[in-house]
Each structure stands twice: as structure tokens, then as C-alpha cells.
Amino acid sequence: MASQRLDEFADTLKRLIQDNEVSLREEETGRVLSNQDGILLLSGLSGCALNEVVLIGPEEVQALVLVLRESSIGAVALGAYDRISEGMSVTRTKKTFSAPGGDALMGRIINVFGDPIDGKGPIEIDHWSQVEAAAPEVMERSSVDEPLYTGILAIDAMIPIGKGQRELIIGDRQTGKTTIALEAIVNQKGRNVNCVFVSVGQKNSTLFQLFREIERVGALDYTTFVVASASDFPALQFLAPFVGVTIAEYWMKKGRDVLIIYDDLTQHAIAYRTLSLLLNFPPGREAFPGDIFYLHSRLLERAGKLSEEKGKGSITALPIIQTQADDISAYIPSNVISITDGQLFLKTNLFNSGQRPAVDLSNSVSRVGGTAQQAAIKSMTSALKLFVSQYFELIEFSKFSSDLNEESKKTLALGARILPILRQSPLKPYSPQDEVLLLHLISSKLILEIEQVEWVSEVCKRVLDAWRTHKLYETLSLNEKVSMNVKDVMTQLFRSEYRSFIVSSAS
Incomplete structure (x- = not known):
């Protein structure tokens, strides 16, 4: 009798084990050592990678890892850093920051997290990609042989831009740099070119006027805005251009042509300098960290035109740089000039004289666009x-x-x-x-x-x-x-x- 009961108990136990399979999940956790206004010092996480996203505390506040040391890790909070306190647990995600993709983004204004900020309701996102991605290889690219018309006679005739080109727009403040970029977007209407406008460090009042103007001329339908305004954390301003190019890459890999505007990379560099100094990176020229050139080159190298085998998609990049007193020999301007395929140099005296656009034709150049110009x-x-x-x-x-x-x-x-x-x-x-x-x-x-x-x-x-x-x-x-x-x-x-x-x- 006792033996029978024991067998029944064993059968019941086996059935319970089979019905309730226990899955093991391996987690690597650490602790918050300090939080100084969103600049975090973390312990543990010995396997953590650079640019990885970690989750902090029960609310899982996201933070981005930017410094790896032997005994600690430096990170910046991407959310409400006031909810992070010393001693909270930190969990690895084993992923870098991700950005959305898809046609649902067209005509929408989003923040760095992919959340809509235009009051038009939620966006159905069916695709996410990590923002840290390698640029297309040399053999995956094609030469620039198709024009991308801006609708500006001086540019299309004398400084032409081709699909897949990176053309810098550079000049002092209030010389019409953003206006040129917006005109290029407006001129893509009906040309099957998707547009992405990345705004970094701009005032909200300025952005509102920009959105209204683009909507008024009917260019918002094929344009996606990625916004990290002046009131956002420097970490979000740092990520915004990478989110924008990741969105553009989704369409490029589908064989489409994309125009992306970075307004502007000067503010992007300043945001990265702020983070680097707070994380105790050794400062270099103009207090910028030593890898600032690599930061912009790995961003802009993701633009280009793919080969026929890869779908013939393209990303044309128009980064904007703000100068001081027309000084293009400063650190950030000279860096980006050397990375891009040409520059449109805007001058204050031309703008003040009434010349619109105020392009200095003698100092502006397009190194590859001439081959794309139509006969x-x-x-x-x-x-x-x-x-x-x-x-x-x-x-x-x-x-x-x-x-x-x-x-x-x-x-x-x-x-x-x-x-x-x-x-x-x-x-x-x-x-x-x-x-x-x-x-x-x-x-x-x-x-x-x-x-x-x-x-x-x-x-x-x-x-x-x-x-x-x-x-x-x-x-x-x-x-x-x-x-x-x-x-x-x-x-x-x-x-x-x-x-x-x-x-x-x-x-």
C-alpha cells in the first residue's frame, strides 16, 4: 500500500515538473556607485560593452555606457536620472540603443526614443534596429551618378549634389543654412525621395515654426523629424543623429532614396564634449575629446549609394555646421569638411547684401556631384x-x-x-x-x-x-x-x- 502511494506521488511529481518547465535566465547585474545629475558610476558588469544600454532600478531607467574602466563603468542616464539612487541594481541588456523603422514614421515628429511628440497619436512600429551599425563596405557601394535636385539654381548648376553624396552646409548663424536644407526637402515632393530631418540642440520655438512651414508647403507627408531640443539631456542630443541615420538606413536597404539633414553637427559635437568632460575624458583641442573626428566620420560614412546587388538605395546627407566669424579652419568645421564630399559655404556679408541663398561660389565645391549632373x-x-x-x-x-x-x-x-x-x-x-x-x-x-x-x-x-x-x-x-x-x-x-x-x- 505504501509502495503504491509512493509510485502515485512520483507520477504526480513528474507530471507537475513536465507541466511547469523551469527556464533559467542568466543575468549580469551590478550596482550604482554614484549619480551626479545623470552621470553614473557603476560597479560590476565586467562583460559590458561600449555604447550598450543598461537598465537601472525597478523602473528600468535606461542608461548608455560610454566609459569602460577596470574597476568601474561610466554611463549617462537617458531618462529620469532623479529616480536613480546609489545602491540600485543595474542589469545588462546586451544591446546598443535602438531606433524604429518603417513607413509609419513618414509625416511624424518623434523624439530619440521613437515616441511621437506631434500630438497625432501612437505610431505602430514593426521594426527596430540598433543605432550602432557598420557603414556599407566599399564593394557594396555604387558611384554617385544620379542628381538630387535642391531646386536652387546656384547649387544645382554650379555645386551639384548627387544621390549618395555628403555635402556640408557651413556658415555663421543666421545665414540661411537651415533654409537651404528645407528647400532641398520641399523639392523632393513627387520624386520618390524619403526625407529625415534631425534637429539637435535647437530651441522649441524655432522647431515649431519649422514644422508649421514644412506642413504648410505639403512636405511633411514624406518627411520624418527626429528631435532632441536644447532642453533635452546632452545624451539624447548625442544619440539623435544616429537615430536619424538608422531610420534612413531602413529605407535605403529597401532600395529607396533618402535625404537626411543634420541640423546641426556643431551642437552635436558640443553635447558630446559636455558628456566627455563630465565622464573625465582627457580634453584635446578646444576641449573636445580625441575621438570627435571618429564620431562624425562613422556617422557620415553611413551615407552613400548601394550597388545594384544591394538594391540601389541611397542616403544623401546634408550636415550643417555653424562657424564663428566665417572661420572654417576651426576644429569641428575643418573635421567635417575633410569627411564630406564638398561644402556649401554661406557668408554673412552676402546674406546682409540680400543675396539668397548667400552661397560663396568661390569657396563652395562639390567633389562628386558633377558626375551626376544631367546633360x-x-x-x-x-x-x-x-x-x-x-x-x-x-x-x-x-x-x-x-x-x-x-x-x-x-x-x-x-x-x-x-x-x-x-x-x-x-x-x-x-x-x-x-x-x-x-x-x-x-x-x-x-x-x-x-x-x-x-x-x-x-x-x-x-x-x-x-x-x-x-x-x-x-x-x-x-x-x-x-x-x-x-x-x-x-x-x-x-x-x-x-x-x-x-x-x-x-x-
Whole structure:
């Protein structure tokens, strides 16, 4: 009897063990040694990796590991650091910080954690990727051979940008750097280019105006904003560009073209310097840590164009750098200039003189964009570059001598008429067909027929309106040089509209 009961007990015990399988979970834990306004010193976690996310306390506040020492670990809190106290347990996640991906992000404004901050409800995220990822290998890339039009004549003609290129926008504050980036976004409407705008360290009031303007012109539908404002922790400002490029990489790997704006990497560098000094990194030039160059290079190297085998997707990066007194030889500006494929240099004196965009054409360059320029535009840009350079040379010369020959006077007259054409209103980009017409008016010197410089803008506006309704406007092939027949049509349109302008002005 006792033996039977013992067997029944054993069977019951076996059944209970089978029904309630115990799974073992291995965790590596440590402790918080100190918390100084979110700068954490941790013990334990001997297997922890750099840039790994750890969870602290019962509320699992996230922190990012930035320093590995033999006896301790330095980390920065990514959340409410006032809820972290000494002695709290710390658990490894064995993962770096992650960012969302997917089409649900288009038209939304998110923070670094992927949470929406636009008041439009939650976002259904079905894909997360770690923000620390290797850039595409050399053999996985393709050459830059497709143009990315900004809609700005001066840039598309003389400093062209190609898909997969990294073109720096650099200049003092209040010179129109962000406006150029926004115009590039606006011009991608209907061109199957997804846009990501990363805002680092900007004021909330400035961001609100920016969002409203983008929404007003209908560019928000294909744009994702990643925001780490001036009121956010430096750690979040440090992570924001990496979150943005991770979102862009999701689409690039799907074979799509992406334009990403970093506004701006100067604030990003300052945030990283703040973290580094608080974590006792040895300071270098201008108190920046020694790996600041590597920080920006590993970020910007993730832009590029993939090969056909990898889907032919691309990320075009337009990082923004703010200078002081036009000093491009400072540490951060010179670093990013050496990393990128060219720069658009904006000058304060040009901006104050009314030139928009205030691009210094003599100091701006695009090292790879010229190979992506389409034949219709490329065939006309050499004349524009020559005319503009000659004009500015003669302007300097005329300051010291008033004795100019007829050819020099003609060059000055031509240059004076070119500048109003290069001057554009904000967020009103030109189409490539518009640019072909304007370049024809310049290269053929037709604008010299306009008697007064003040008339140039209005006459060109009238000619553009007439050109946009012409049947050749939509059928114009941008991949071929402009034929004489098309040039004759554009010439006739100019002279016809100029005559009607003269008549209307006289009446």
C-alpha cells in the first residue's frame, strides 16, 4: 500500500515538473556607485560593452555606457536620472540603443526614443534596429551618378549634389543654412525621395515654426523629424543623429532614396564634449575629446549609394555646421569638411547684401556631384561659372580703377543681371526644366537685352510662366544636350515676354 502511494506521488511529481518547465535566465547585474545629475558610476558588469544600454532600478531607467574602466563603468542616464539612487541594481541588456523603422514614421515628429511628440497619436512600429551599425563596405557601394535636385539654381548648376553624396552646409548663424536644407526637402515632393530631418540642440520655438512651414508647403507627408531640443539631456542630443541615420538606413536597404539633414553637427559635437568632460575624458583641442573626428566620420560614412546587388538605395546627407566669424579652419568645421564630399559655404556679408541663398561660389565645391549632373544642365553650367567668376574679379578690380574697356563693362553688366536670377525666394524651388530655361538666358547672354537690372526678376518670372505652359516643358529630355530647336523656342519666349513687359510698363 505504501509502495503504491509512493509510485502515485512520483507520477504526480513528474507530471507537475513536465507541466511547469523551469527556464533559467542568466543575468549580469551590478550596482550604482554614484549619480551626479545623470552621470553614473557603476560597479560590476565586467562583460559590458561600449555604447550598450543598461537598465537601472525597478523602473528600468535606461542608461548608455560610454566609459569602460577596470574597476568601474561610466554611463549617462537617458531618462529620469532623479529616480536613480546609489545602491540600485543595474542589469545588462546586451544591446546598443535602438531606433524604429518603417513607413509609419513618414509625416511624424518623434523624439530619440521613437515616441511621437506631434500630438497625432501612437505610431505602430514593426521594426527596430540598433543605432550602432557598420557603414556599407566599399564593394557594396555604387558611384554617385544620379542628381538630387535642391531646386536652387546656384547649387544645382554650379555645386551639384548627387544621390549618395555628403555635402556640408557651413556658415555663421543666421545665414540661411537651415533654409537651404528645407528647400532641398520641399523639392523632393513627387520624386520618390524619403526625407529625415534631425534637429539637435535647437530651441522649441524655432522647431515649431519649422514644422508649421514644412506642413504648410505639403512636405511633411514624406518627411520624418527626429528631435532632441536644447532642453533635452546632452545624451539624447548625442544619440539623435544616429537615430536619424538608422531610420534612413531602413529605407535605403529597401532600395529607396533618402535625404537626411543634420541640423546641426556643431551642437552635436558640443553635447558630446559636455558628456566627455563630465565622464573625465582627457580634453584635446578646444576641449573636445580625441575621438570627435571618429564620431562624425562613422556617422557620415553611413551615407552613400548601394550597388545594384544591394538594391540601389541611397542616403544623401546634408550636415550643417555653424562657424564663428566665417572661420572654417576651426576644429569641428575643418573635421567635417575633410569627411564630406564638398561644402556649401554661406557668408554673412552676402546674406546682409540680400543675396539668397548667400552661397560663396568661390569657396563652395562639390567633389562628386558633377558626375551626376544631367546633360541638359551640365552643358550650360560652364558658361555660368565663367561669367560669375569674371564678374567678381572685375568688381574687385573696379574698386581701384574706373578706367574699364567695353568688354569689361559688358561683363559687369552681365554679372549684375545674373545675380538677380540666382536670388530665390525661400521655399520656392525651381524644377530642372525651369533651370534649363534660366541657364539658357544666361549662357546665350539674352539677359543683356534687358535695359535695367531692376527689371530682370520680373521679366524672368514672366518668361518662366510662359515656359511652364509650353508643350516642350514636359517633353524636354534632361539626359541630352538641349537642341537648337528648343533653344530657339526659349529665345522666342524671352523676347515675346520682354516686349509685353515693356508695353505694360509704358502704359
